[in-house]
Amino acid sequence: MAETAVQEKEPLLAFGKNEQKLLSDPLNDNNPITVQVLGICSALAVTSLVVPSVVMSIAVVFVCAFSSLFTSLLRNYIPKQVRMIVQLVIIASLVTVVELTLQFLNYPIYKQLSVYIGLIITNCIVMGRLEAFAMANKPWRSFLDGVGNGLGYGAILIMVALIRELFGKGSLFAGSGIEMKIIGASTDYFINTQTNTWFAWYANNNLMVLPAAAMFIIGIFIWIQRSYNTKLVDIS
Protein backbone atom coordinates (compact mmCIF):
# COMPACT_ATOMS: atom_id res chain seq x y z
CA MET A 1 0.00 0.00 0.00
CA ALA A 2 1.33 3.42 -0.94
CA GLU A 3 0.11 5.28 2.08
CA THR A 4 2.74 7.98 2.48
CA ALA A 5 2.05 11.43 1.16
CA VAL A 6 3.98 12.53 -1.92
CA GLN A 7 6.08 15.49 -0.95
CA GLU A 8 7.51 16.95 -4.19
CA LYS A 9 5.70 19.61 -6.22
CA GLU A 10 3.32 18.19 -8.79
CA PRO A 11 0.45 19.49 -10.95
CA LEU A 12 -2.93 19.46 -9.26
CA LEU A 13 -4.55 16.80 -11.41
CA ALA A 14 -1.50 14.74 -12.42
CA PHE A 15 -2.24 11.32 -13.91
CA GLY A 16 1.04 9.40 -14.04
CA LYS A 17 2.20 5.92 -13.05
CA ASN A 18 1.42 6.45 -9.37
CA GLU A 19 -2.10 7.60 -10.06
CA GLN A 20 -2.82 4.68 -12.40
CA LYS A 21 -1.58 2.37 -9.67
CA LEU A 22 -4.07 3.90 -7.25
CA LEU A 23 -6.87 2.89 -9.61
CA SER A 24 -5.60 -0.58 -10.57
CA ASP A 25 -4.28 -1.76 -7.20
CA PRO A 26 -7.68 -2.24 -5.55
CA LEU A 27 -8.86 -4.40 -8.45
CA ASN A 28 -6.39 -7.13 -7.63
CA ASP A 29 -3.42 -6.71 -5.27
CA ASN A 30 -5.27 -4.67 -2.69
CA ASN A 31 -8.90 -5.61 -3.29
CA PRO A 32 -11.16 -4.21 -0.56
CA ILE A 33 -13.13 -7.43 -0.10
CA THR A 34 -10.69 -10.26 -0.69
CA VAL A 35 -7.50 -8.63 0.67
CA GLN A 36 -8.43 -5.79 3.03
CA VAL A 37 -11.58 -7.60 4.30
CA LEU A 38 -13.80 -4.49 4.28
CA GLY A 39 -17.46 -4.24 3.31
CA ILE A 40 -18.42 -7.89 3.70
CA CYS A 41 -21.87 -7.30 5.21
CA SER A 42 -23.36 -5.63 2.16
CA ALA A 43 -21.60 -8.15 -0.08
CA LEU A 44 -23.68 -10.78 1.70
CA ALA A 45 -26.89 -8.77 1.75
CA VAL A 46 -27.34 -7.56 -1.84
CA THR A 47 -25.65 -10.20 -3.98
CA SER A 48 -28.54 -12.62 -4.39
CA LEU A 49 -29.59 -10.64 -7.51
CA VAL A 50 -27.44 -8.91 -10.16
CA VAL A 51 -29.32 -5.64 -10.73
CA PRO A 52 -29.27 -4.46 -7.09
CA SER A 53 -25.56 -5.33 -6.97
CA VAL A 54 -24.80 -3.15 -10.00
CA VAL A 55 -26.74 -0.17 -8.62
CA MET A 56 -25.12 -0.69 -5.22
CA SER A 57 -21.64 -0.74 -6.79
CA ILE A 58 -22.25 2.55 -8.61
CA ALA A 59 -23.52 4.12 -5.38
CA VAL A 60 -20.48 2.92 -3.44
CA VAL A 61 -18.05 4.23 -6.08
CA PHE A 62 -19.71 7.65 -5.83
CA VAL A 63 -19.82 7.80 -2.03
CA CYS A 64 -16.30 6.41 -1.65
CA ALA A 65 -14.77 8.84 -4.17
CA PHE A 66 -16.41 12.02 -2.92
CA SER A 67 -16.14 11.27 0.79
CA SER A 68 -12.40 10.69 0.24
CA LEU A 69 -12.16 13.98 -1.66
CA PHE A 70 -13.98 16.04 0.98
CA THR A 71 -12.23 14.40 3.92
CA SER A 72 -8.89 14.98 2.27
CA LEU A 73 -9.72 18.66 1.69
CA LEU A 74 -10.67 19.02 5.36
CA ARG A 75 -7.97 16.75 6.78
CA ASN A 76 -5.83 19.51 8.28
CA TYR A 77 -8.76 21.14 10.04
CA ILE A 78 -10.32 18.05 11.69
CA PRO A 79 -9.25 17.55 15.33
CA LYS A 80 -8.20 13.94 15.99
CA GLN A 81 -10.73 13.43 18.79
CA VAL A 82 -13.83 14.14 16.71
CA ARG A 83 -12.60 12.86 13.33
CA MET A 84 -14.98 9.88 13.23
CA ILE A 85 -18.05 12.02 13.78
CA VAL A 86 -16.94 14.45 11.05
CA GLN A 87 -16.30 11.55 8.66
CA LEU A 88 -19.68 10.03 9.40
CA VAL A 89 -21.47 13.31 8.77
CA ILE A 90 -19.73 13.57 5.37
CA ILE A 91 -20.65 9.97 4.50
CA ALA A 92 -24.24 10.29 5.72
CA SER A 93 -24.85 13.45 3.66
CA LEU A 94 -23.43 11.80 0.51
CA VAL A 95 -25.60 8.73 1.06
CA THR A 96 -28.62 11.01 1.34
CA VAL A 97 -27.64 12.61 -1.99
CA VAL A 98 -27.42 9.16 -3.60
CA GLU A 99 -30.74 8.12 -2.13
CA LEU A 100 -32.57 11.22 -3.41
CA THR A 101 -30.91 11.01 -6.85
CA LEU A 102 -31.86 7.37 -7.27
CA GLN A 103 -35.39 8.15 -6.16
CA PHE A 104 -35.55 10.76 -8.93
CA LEU A 105 -33.93 8.66 -11.65
CA ASN A 106 -35.49 5.25 -11.20
CA TYR A 107 -38.18 4.89 -8.59
CA PRO A 108 -38.80 1.10 -8.89
CA ILE A 109 -35.14 0.30 -8.29
CA TYR A 110 -35.07 2.81 -5.44
CA LYS A 111 -37.99 1.01 -3.80
CA GLN A 112 -36.21 -2.29 -4.23
CA LEU A 113 -32.90 -1.00 -2.82
CA SER A 114 -33.83 1.62 -0.23
CA VAL A 115 -32.65 -0.41 2.78
CA TYR A 116 -29.37 -1.34 1.15
CA ILE A 117 -28.59 2.23 0.11
CA GLY A 118 -28.90 3.29 3.75
CA LEU A 119 -26.49 0.50 4.63
CA ILE A 120 -23.69 2.28 2.73
CA ILE A 121 -23.28 4.48 5.82
CA THR A 122 -22.16 1.42 7.75
CA ASN A 123 -20.13 0.03 4.85
CA CYS A 124 -16.62 -0.25 6.27
CA ILE A 125 -14.90 0.31 2.90
CA VAL A 126 -15.85 3.97 2.85
CA MET A 127 -14.69 4.77 6.35
CA GLY A 128 -11.76 2.35 6.13
CA ARG A 129 -10.33 4.26 3.17
CA LEU A 130 -10.93 7.60 4.87
CA GLU A 131 -8.98 6.43 7.92
CA ALA A 132 -6.22 4.64 6.03
CA PHE A 133 -5.68 6.94 3.04
CA ALA A 134 -7.64 10.18 2.80
CA MET A 135 -6.56 11.49 6.20
CA ALA A 136 -2.92 11.41 5.05
CA ASN A 137 -3.03 12.26 1.33
CA LYS A 138 -3.78 15.08 -1.06
CA PRO A 139 -7.34 15.49 -2.47
CA TRP A 140 -6.76 14.28 -6.05
CA ARG A 141 -4.91 11.13 -4.99
CA SER A 142 -7.56 10.42 -2.34
CA PHE A 143 -10.30 10.83 -4.95
CA LEU A 144 -8.61 8.28 -7.23
CA ASP A 145 -8.09 5.92 -4.33
CA GLY A 146 -11.81 6.16 -3.54
CA VAL A 147 -12.78 5.45 -7.16
CA GLY A 148 -10.39 2.49 -7.33
CA ASN A 149 -11.64 0.94 -4.12
CA GLY A 150 -15.26 1.39 -5.15
CA LEU A 151 -14.51 -0.36 -8.44
CA GLY A 152 -12.66 -3.21 -6.72
CA TYR A 153 -15.63 -3.68 -4.42
CA GLY A 154 -18.09 -3.55 -7.31
CA ALA A 155 -16.15 -6.13 -9.35
CA ILE A 156 -16.36 -8.74 -6.58
CA LEU A 157 -19.98 -7.86 -5.82
CA ILE A 158 -21.10 -8.35 -9.42
CA MET A 159 -19.16 -11.59 -9.88
CA VAL A 160 -20.68 -13.08 -6.72
CA ALA A 161 -24.15 -11.90 -7.77
CA LEU A 162 -23.80 -13.48 -11.25
CA ILE A 163 -23.02 -16.86 -9.71
CA ARG A 164 -25.68 -16.65 -7.00
CA GLU A 165 -28.49 -15.52 -9.28
CA LEU A 166 -27.65 -17.99 -12.03
CA PHE A 167 -27.55 -21.05 -9.79
CA GLY A 168 -30.00 -19.90 -7.11
CA LYS A 169 -32.79 -18.60 -9.33
CA GLY A 170 -31.77 -19.79 -12.80
CA SER A 171 -32.07 -16.25 -14.16
CA LEU A 172 -29.85 -13.23 -14.86
CA PHE A 173 -30.63 -9.52 -14.51
CA ALA A 174 -34.06 -10.11 -12.96
CA GLY A 175 -35.95 -6.86 -12.53
CA SER A 176 -34.05 -4.83 -15.12
CA GLY A 177 -36.46 -5.25 -18.04
CA ILE A 178 -34.02 -7.47 -19.95
CA GLU A 179 -34.38 -10.34 -17.50
CA MET A 180 -33.49 -13.75 -18.83
CA LYS A 181 -34.32 -17.18 -17.60
CA ILE A 182 -31.11 -18.99 -18.39
CA ILE A 183 -31.19 -22.46 -16.91
CA GLY A 184 -33.75 -24.72 -15.35
CA ALA A 185 -37.44 -25.13 -16.12
CA SER A 186 -39.15 -21.77 -16.08
CA THR A 187 -42.12 -22.20 -13.83
CA ASP A 188 -42.94 -19.51 -11.36
CA TYR A 189 -40.51 -16.64 -11.71
CA PHE A 190 -41.12 -14.96 -15.06
CA ILE A 191 -44.32 -15.65 -16.84
CA ASN A 192 -43.34 -13.95 -20.10
CA THR A 193 -40.29 -16.13 -20.77
CA GLN A 194 -41.65 -19.62 -20.75
CA THR A 195 -39.67 -21.69 -23.19
CA ASN A 196 -36.20 -22.19 -24.60
CA THR A 197 -34.20 -22.33 -21.42
CA TRP A 198 -31.13 -24.51 -21.31
CA PHE A 199 -30.80 -27.49 -18.99
CA ALA A 200 -34.52 -27.78 -18.26
CA TRP A 201 -33.76 -30.55 -15.75
CA TYR A 202 -31.90 -28.10 -13.47
CA ALA A 203 -33.63 -27.47 -10.13
CA ASN A 204 -32.81 -24.17 -8.43
CA ASN A 205 -30.23 -24.52 -5.69
CA ASN A 206 -31.69 -22.91 -2.60
CA LEU A 207 -28.32 -22.92 -0.84
CA MET A 208 -27.26 -20.16 -3.22
CA VAL A 209 -30.02 -17.89 -1.96
CA LEU A 210 -28.77 -18.10 1.65
CA PRO A 211 -26.20 -15.53 2.80
CA ALA A 212 -23.89 -18.42 3.70
CA ALA A 213 -23.44 -19.12 -0.02
CA ALA A 214 -21.82 -15.73 -0.46
CA MET A 215 -19.28 -16.69 2.22
CA PHE A 216 -18.40 -19.88 0.31
CA ILE A 217 -18.14 -18.07 -3.03
CA ILE A 218 -15.94 -15.28 -1.67
CA GLY A 219 -13.80 -17.94 0.05
CA ILE A 220 -13.33 -19.71 -3.28
CA PHE A 221 -12.55 -16.37 -5.00
CA ILE A 222 -9.81 -15.79 -2.44
CA TRP A 223 -8.49 -19.28 -3.13
CA ILE A 224 -8.37 -18.65 -6.89
CA GLN A 225 -6.87 -15.16 -6.55
CA ARG A 226 -4.12 -16.29 -4.21
CA SER A 227 -3.19 -19.31 -6.25
CA TYR A 228 -1.99 -17.12 -9.11
CA ASN A 229 -1.03 -14.08 -7.01
CA THR A 230 1.27 -15.89 -4.62
CA LYS A 231 2.55 -12.81 -2.82
CA LEU A 232 -0.82 -12.49 -1.09
CA VAL A 233 -0.60 -15.94 0.50
CA ASP A 234 -0.95 -15.85 4.28
CA ILE A 235 2.26 -17.35 5.67
CA SER A 236 1.43 -17.27 9.39
Place this chain on the structure above:
Amino acid sequence: MGEFFNVFIKAAFVENLVLAYFLGMCSYLAVSKTVKTAFGLGLAVIFVLGITMPINWLIAEYLLSENGVFGMDLTFLRLILFIAVIASMVQLVEMIVEKYSPSLYNALGIFLPLITVNCAILGGSLFMVSREYDLTQSVAFGLGGGFGWFLAIIAIAAIREKIRYSAVPAPLRGLGMAFIITGLMGIAFMSLMGIDPAAFASN
Protein backbone atom coordinates in the same frame (compact mmCIF):
# COMPACT_ATOMS: atom_id res chain seq x y z
CA MET B 1 -36.54 -10.55 35.36
CA GLY B 2 -37.57 -13.62 33.37
CA GLU B 3 -38.20 -11.39 30.37
CA PHE B 4 -34.67 -10.00 30.71
CA PHE B 5 -33.14 -13.48 30.43
CA ASN B 6 -35.43 -14.47 27.59
CA VAL B 7 -34.29 -11.54 25.47
CA PHE B 8 -30.67 -12.07 26.54
CA ILE B 9 -30.59 -15.78 25.61
CA LYS B 10 -32.44 -15.13 22.37
CA ALA B 11 -30.06 -12.36 21.32
CA ALA B 12 -26.95 -14.30 22.29
CA PHE B 13 -27.70 -17.74 20.86
CA VAL B 14 -30.89 -18.05 18.83
CA GLU B 15 -30.60 -14.83 16.84
CA ASN B 16 -26.84 -14.42 17.00
CA LEU B 17 -25.92 -11.19 15.21
CA VAL B 18 -22.93 -12.67 13.39
CA LEU B 19 -23.98 -16.22 12.63
CA ALA B 20 -27.71 -15.79 12.04
CA TYR B 21 -27.84 -12.28 10.54
CA PHE B 22 -24.25 -11.96 9.22
CA LEU B 23 -23.85 -8.50 10.73
CA GLY B 24 -20.48 -7.06 11.76
CA MET B 25 -18.52 -9.33 9.44
CA CYS B 26 -15.58 -7.07 8.60
CA SER B 27 -14.00 -6.80 12.01
CA TYR B 28 -15.14 -10.34 12.84
CA LEU B 29 -13.05 -11.77 10.00
CA ALA B 30 -10.08 -9.46 10.22
CA VAL B 31 -9.43 -9.50 13.98
CA SER B 32 -10.01 -13.22 14.58
CA LYS B 33 -6.44 -14.36 13.87
CA THR B 34 -5.62 -14.91 17.54
CA VAL B 35 -7.85 -15.47 20.55
CA LYS B 36 -6.12 -12.64 22.44
CA THR B 37 -7.05 -9.80 20.07
CA ALA B 38 -10.47 -11.36 19.44
CA PHE B 39 -11.06 -11.27 23.19
CA GLY B 40 -10.22 -7.56 23.38
CA LEU B 41 -12.42 -6.59 20.45
CA GLY B 42 -15.25 -8.78 21.74
CA LEU B 43 -15.19 -6.99 25.09
CA ALA B 44 -15.17 -3.60 23.33
CA VAL B 45 -18.22 -4.63 21.26
CA ILE B 46 -20.13 -5.82 24.36
CA PHE B 47 -19.36 -2.48 26.01
CA VAL B 48 -20.37 -0.34 23.04
CA LEU B 49 -23.54 -2.34 22.31
CA GLY B 50 -24.55 -2.45 25.99
CA ILE B 51 -24.17 1.33 26.36
CA THR B 52 -25.50 2.59 23.03
CA MET B 53 -28.63 0.45 23.10
CA PRO B 54 -30.31 2.10 26.16
CA ILE B 55 -29.10 5.57 25.08
CA ASN B 56 -30.57 5.07 21.62
CA TRP B 57 -33.75 3.74 23.19
CA LEU B 58 -34.09 6.92 25.27
CA ILE B 59 -33.42 9.06 22.18
CA ALA B 60 -35.97 7.19 20.10
CA GLU B 61 -38.56 7.31 22.87
CA TYR B 62 -38.17 10.83 24.29
CA LEU B 63 -36.68 12.92 21.48
CA LEU B 64 -37.83 11.44 18.19
CA SER B 65 -41.30 10.06 18.85
CA GLU B 66 -44.48 12.08 18.58
CA ASN B 67 -45.01 11.97 22.34
CA GLY B 68 -41.46 13.17 22.99
CA VAL B 69 -40.03 16.49 24.12
CA PHE B 70 -40.50 18.23 20.78
CA GLY B 71 -44.00 16.85 20.26
CA MET B 72 -43.45 15.99 16.61
CA ASP B 73 -42.42 13.01 14.55
CA LEU B 74 -38.66 13.30 14.02
CA THR B 75 -37.92 9.72 12.99
CA PHE B 76 -36.11 10.88 9.84
CA LEU B 77 -33.26 11.98 12.15
CA ARG B 78 -32.99 8.52 13.67
CA LEU B 79 -30.09 7.23 11.54
CA ILE B 80 -27.90 10.30 12.04
CA LEU B 81 -28.52 10.51 15.80
CA PHE B 82 -27.93 6.78 16.33
CA ILE B 83 -24.67 6.95 14.39
CA ALA B 84 -23.59 10.03 16.34
CA VAL B 85 -24.16 8.26 19.69
CA ILE B 86 -22.30 5.18 18.47
CA ALA B 87 -19.40 7.24 17.13
CA SER B 88 -18.93 9.15 20.37
CA MET B 89 -19.04 5.94 22.44
CA VAL B 90 -16.45 4.31 20.19
CA GLN B 91 -14.24 7.36 20.47
CA LEU B 92 -14.50 7.04 24.26
CA VAL B 93 -13.54 3.34 24.16
CA GLU B 94 -10.62 4.17 21.88
CA MET B 95 -9.27 6.74 24.31
CA ILE B 96 -9.64 4.34 27.25
CA VAL B 97 -7.90 1.47 25.45
CA GLU B 98 -5.10 3.74 24.20
CA LYS B 99 -4.44 4.93 27.73
CA TYR B 100 -4.61 1.64 29.62
CA SER B 101 -3.52 -1.01 27.09
CA PRO B 102 -1.26 0.36 24.33
CA SER B 103 -0.38 -3.17 23.12
CA LEU B 104 -4.04 -4.03 22.57
CA TYR B 105 -4.49 -0.62 20.92
CA ASN B 106 -1.74 -1.42 18.41
CA ALA B 107 -3.01 -4.96 17.81
CA LEU B 108 -6.54 -3.77 17.03
CA GLY B 109 -5.25 -1.02 14.73
CA ILE B 110 -7.82 0.37 12.33
CA PHE B 111 -10.53 -2.01 13.55
CA LEU B 112 -11.10 -0.13 16.77
CA PRO B 113 -12.46 3.02 15.07
CA LEU B 114 -14.24 0.70 12.65
CA ILE B 115 -16.49 -0.55 15.48
CA THR B 116 -18.43 2.61 14.60
CA VAL B 117 -19.31 1.17 11.23
CA ASN B 118 -19.69 -2.35 12.60
CA CYS B 119 -23.14 -3.10 11.23
CA ALA B 120 -23.89 -5.18 14.33
CA ILE B 121 -24.03 -2.00 16.45
CA LEU B 122 -26.25 0.12 14.19
CA GLY B 123 -28.19 -2.99 13.15
CA GLY B 124 -28.80 -3.79 16.83
CA SER B 125 -30.24 -0.33 17.45
CA LEU B 126 -32.49 -0.61 14.40
CA PHE B 127 -33.68 -4.09 15.44
CA MET B 128 -34.47 -2.65 18.85
CA VAL B 129 -36.69 0.00 17.28
CA SER B 130 -38.43 -2.34 14.85
CA ARG B 131 -39.12 -4.97 17.54
CA GLU B 132 -40.50 -2.31 19.91
CA TYR B 133 -38.47 -3.35 22.95
CA ASP B 134 -38.88 -1.46 26.24
CA LEU B 135 -35.93 -0.14 28.24
CA THR B 136 -35.20 -3.38 30.18
CA GLN B 137 -35.46 -5.46 27.03
CA SER B 138 -33.19 -3.13 25.10
CA VAL B 139 -30.51 -3.37 27.82
CA ALA B 140 -30.86 -7.18 27.68
CA PHE B 141 -30.73 -7.13 23.89
CA GLY B 142 -27.60 -4.96 23.88
CA LEU B 143 -25.75 -7.11 26.39
CA GLY B 144 -26.99 -10.38 24.86
CA GLY B 145 -26.20 -9.35 21.31
CA GLY B 146 -22.74 -8.21 22.37
CA PHE B 147 -22.19 -11.47 24.26
CA GLY B 148 -23.24 -13.49 21.20
CA TRP B 149 -20.84 -11.49 19.02
CA PHE B 150 -18.11 -12.07 21.60
CA LEU B 151 -18.75 -15.84 21.64
CA ALA B 152 -18.77 -16.03 17.85
CA ILE B 153 -15.47 -14.19 17.42
CA ILE B 154 -13.82 -16.25 20.19
CA ALA B 155 -15.10 -19.46 18.55
CA ILE B 156 -13.75 -18.63 15.12
CA ALA B 157 -10.46 -17.34 16.54
CA ALA B 158 -9.97 -20.63 18.40
CA ILE B 159 -10.80 -22.63 15.25
CA ARG B 160 -8.38 -20.52 13.22
CA GLU B 161 -5.61 -21.02 15.77
CA LYS B 162 -6.06 -24.81 15.58
CA ILE B 163 -6.48 -24.97 11.81
CA ARG B 164 -3.10 -23.30 11.34
CA TYR B 165 -1.52 -26.73 11.91
CA SER B 166 -3.71 -28.51 9.35
CA ALA B 167 -2.76 -29.24 5.76
CA VAL B 168 -4.91 -26.51 4.18
CA PRO B 169 -3.86 -25.63 0.59
CA ALA B 170 -1.56 -22.61 0.80
CA PRO B 171 -3.73 -20.11 -1.15
CA LEU B 172 -6.75 -20.95 0.98
CA ARG B 173 -4.88 -20.61 4.26
CA GLY B 174 -6.00 -17.82 6.59
CA LEU B 175 -8.71 -15.59 5.18
CA GLY B 176 -10.17 -18.00 2.61
CA MET B 177 -10.60 -20.73 5.21
CA ALA B 178 -12.15 -18.23 7.64
CA PHE B 179 -14.84 -17.37 5.08
CA ILE B 180 -15.72 -21.01 4.50
CA ILE B 181 -15.77 -21.84 8.22
CA THR B 182 -18.06 -18.87 8.88
CA GLY B 183 -20.43 -20.07 6.17
CA LEU B 184 -20.53 -23.53 7.77
CA MET B 185 -21.03 -22.06 11.26
CA GLY B 186 -23.86 -19.93 9.85
CA ILE B 187 -25.61 -22.97 8.39
CA ALA B 188 -25.19 -24.78 11.72
CA PHE B 189 -26.70 -21.83 13.59
CA MET B 190 -29.72 -21.80 11.28
CA SER B 191 -30.90 -24.88 13.13
CA LEU B 192 -31.31 -22.73 16.27
CA MET B 193 -33.55 -20.19 14.54
CA GLY B 194 -37.17 -20.40 15.55
CA ILE B 195 -36.49 -21.61 19.09
CA ASP B 196 -38.50 -19.42 21.44
CA PRO B 197 -37.14 -19.26 25.01
CA ALA B 198 -40.44 -17.77 26.20
CA ALA B 199 -42.20 -20.98 25.22
CA PHE B 200 -39.93 -22.99 27.52
CA ALA B 201 -40.55 -20.60 30.40
CA SER B 202 -44.33 -20.89 30.13
CA ASN B 203 -44.35 -24.73 30.00
